[in-house]
Amino acid sequence: MITDKMAEDLLSRTFSTVADQVPPIPPLRWIDARAMRPAERSSLRGRFTAVVRRHRGWTLSIVLVAGVAGAGAGAAASGLFSSSANHVFRHDYAMPLPAAFGQIPAFNPKKEKLEVVDPGPEGTTISVWTYPETSSILCIAGVESKPGKRTSPGKPAAKVSVGGCSGSGSGSQPSGTVPPPQDRKYGADGGIWRGYSGQLFFVRAGNAPAGAKSLVVTLSNGKKITAAVRNGWYAFATTYKLAFGLSGTFYLSNGTAIPGEFAA
Amino acid sequence: MVRLGWLLTGSREVGEDIAHDVFLRVEPKWHDITEPVPYLRHSVVNAARSHHRRRGVERRHLPVPPEATVNPQIDEVWSVVGELPKRQRHALVLRFYLDLTVEQVAVQLDCPLGTAKSLIHRGLAQIKERIGQ
Numbered sequence: 001m002i003t004d005k006m007a008e009d010l011l012s013r014t015f016s017t018v019a020d021q022v023p024p025i026p027p028l029r030w031i032d033a034r035a036m037r038p039a040e041r042s043s044l045r046g047r048f049t050a051v052v053r054r055h056r057g058w059t060l061s062i063v064l065v066a067g068v069a070g071a072g073a074g075a076a077a078s079g080l081f082s083s084s085a086n087h088v089f090r091h092d093y094a095m096p097l098p099a100a101f102g103q104i105p106a107f108n109p110k111k112e113k114l115e116v117v118d119p120g121p122e123g124t125t126i127s128v129w130t131y132p133e134t135s136s137i138l139c140i141a142g143v144e145s146k147p148g149k150r151t152s153p154g155k156p157a158a159k160v161s162v163g164g165c166s167g168s169g170s171g172s173q174p175s176g177t178v179p180p181p182q183d184r185k186y187g188a189d190g191g192i193w194r195g196y197s198g199q200l201f202f203v204r205a206g207n208a209p210a211g212a213k214s215l216v217v218t219l220s221n222g223k224k225i226t227a228a229v230r231n232g233w234y235a236f237a238t239t240y241k242l243a244f245g246l247s248g249t250f251y252l253s254n255g256t257a258i259p260g261e262f263a264a
Numbered sequence: 265m266v267r268l269g270w271l272l273t274g275s276r277e278v279g280e281d282i283a284h285d286v287f288l289r290v291e292p293k294w295h296d297i298t299e300p301v302p303y304l305r306h307s308v309v310n311a312a313r314s315h316h317r318r319r320g321v322e323r324r325h326l327p328v329p330p331e332a333t334v335n336p337q338i339d340e341v342w343s344v345v346g347e348l349p350k351r352q353r354h355a356l357v358l359r360f361y362l363d364l365t366v367e368q369v370a371v372q373l374d375c376p377l378g379t380a381k382s383l384i385h386r387g388l389a390q391i392k393e394r395i396g397q
Contacts, residue, residue, distance in 0.1 A: 002392045008360055011391060014341040015361035019267035200363055240363075244301065 116230035119237070121201045126235040128205045202243030205235040209258050212250035220245045265308050271357045272312035274346045282311040305362070309354060309372050344394045351375075352387035359384050 002010075120126035208215060208229045215227045215234045219242040227236040229250070238246070250258040265286065269279030286307040290300075345353055351373065358369045370380035 002396045004388060004392070007388050007392045007395070010337070010341050010395065011345070011356055011360040011388075014338050014345065015271055015357060017335060017338045018342055019271060019361065 115233035116228060116235060118227045118235040119225075120203070120235075121199070121237045121239070122197055126203060126205065126237055128233045128235050200240035201237050202240050203235070203237045205233070207232045208234050208250050209260060211252050212258055213253040214251045215248050216251065217246055217248040219243070265304055268305065268308050268357070268362070269312060271361055272309065272354055273315055274353075278315060282308055282315060286311055306372060309358070312354065313350070341391065341395060344391055348387055348390055352383050352390070355380060355383035356387045356391075 115128045117125050117127045210232070212229045212232070212234075214229055215236065217225050217227065217236055217238070219225065219238055221242055223242070225236060225238060227234045250260065252258060265283040266276075266279050269282040270276045271279070273279055273282065286304060290304060290307060345356065348356070354373060355369055358364045358372050359366065364372065366380050366384065367377060369384065370377045373380060373383070375383075
């Protein structure tokens with residue numbers, strides 16, 4: 001005898017299993033398009049059209065990551081990372097990024113650096129890691145720990161929530177070196193994923209304005225959450241439904257608010 | 265959005281095409297959209313409904329075979345979902361994949377709350393009946 005609850009669980013598992021066969025598509029590419037000139041946007045549209053129509057499976061992620069946003073080759077090959085962490089997020093919006101499970105294959109344990117650990121959903125922590133893919137490409141990843149635990153250096157545990165690479169590449173970004181700090185200070189990446197309990201969460205990681213020590217995020221229901229900023233990086237997570245229309249303010253160590261708009 | 269399109273239509277290719285078309289339609293007016301995700305989601309649902317309308321006759325005579333996973337139980341449920349009336353299928357996907365409330369499902373499907381409840385209830389009943397056999 002199948003109960004309603006069993007049928008609901010079966011349906012949820014079925015939908016998740018089937019949907020997980022579609023590889024994650026890196027977020028932010030429409031942000032790329034929006035920031036580009038019309039001619040470039042047209043070109044991007046054509047590229048996206050061609051990609052979607054002609055490619056299936058992992059190729060989709062790889063082409064979009066490498067071709068459109070110029071992400072690092074290692075990250076692209078992994079298929080886990082989004083297009084870029086180097087975008088102004090004053091007005092950006094990360095497209096829904098379904099959970100990408102697994103460790104961080106593109107990261108080099110000898111080079112990766114743990115920047116900050118902030119509270120995650122369901123008793124987990126979200127850790128922001130950086131890794132210089134090359135001298136001109138910087139990758140970040142937000143990693144959710146196992147419940148009640150923290151990730152440890154060299155052994156990123158559990159799931160990659162969000163991530164991306166910035167720097168030169170073959171895509172729309174200008175060639176050159178690592179973007180200067182003033183351009184990177186608003187870099188951020190966000191995604192929607194399914195937590196350990198099956199609930200949907202919105203996770204965001206990025207770097208903060210100079211001197212920021214904390215970020216206070218106001219959710220759509222008015223509730224505030226605080227994320228610590230360490231080494232210029234932060235991360236926070238909230239339930240998916242409260243993420244729409246959230247806003248935030250960075251604060252200095254003396255409690256002074258840093259002017260600027262933070263919106264998702 | 266590709267995943268949602270796939271679950272709503274039962275075809276990965278169609279889901280990709282729907283997501284692609286929706287993104288292209290939305291992109292020029294991106295600046296004017298205050299809540300992109302609900303907007304895109306609604307667009308995908310509408311596109312899936314349009315697809316069903318266009319392909320209605322074909323689908324009745326030539327149903328798209330469900331794409332297999334590696335889990336027999338999942339395959340069985342997915343197969344049953346594929347045979348549900350499209351409105352029931354859409355309601356179940358929105359309720360149990362996107363975790364929307366019944367009220368939000370009603371908004372997405374442009375139907376009264378009672379209709380949404382009924383669609384979900386009847387869809388679940390079909391699942392229980394078919395899987396329980």
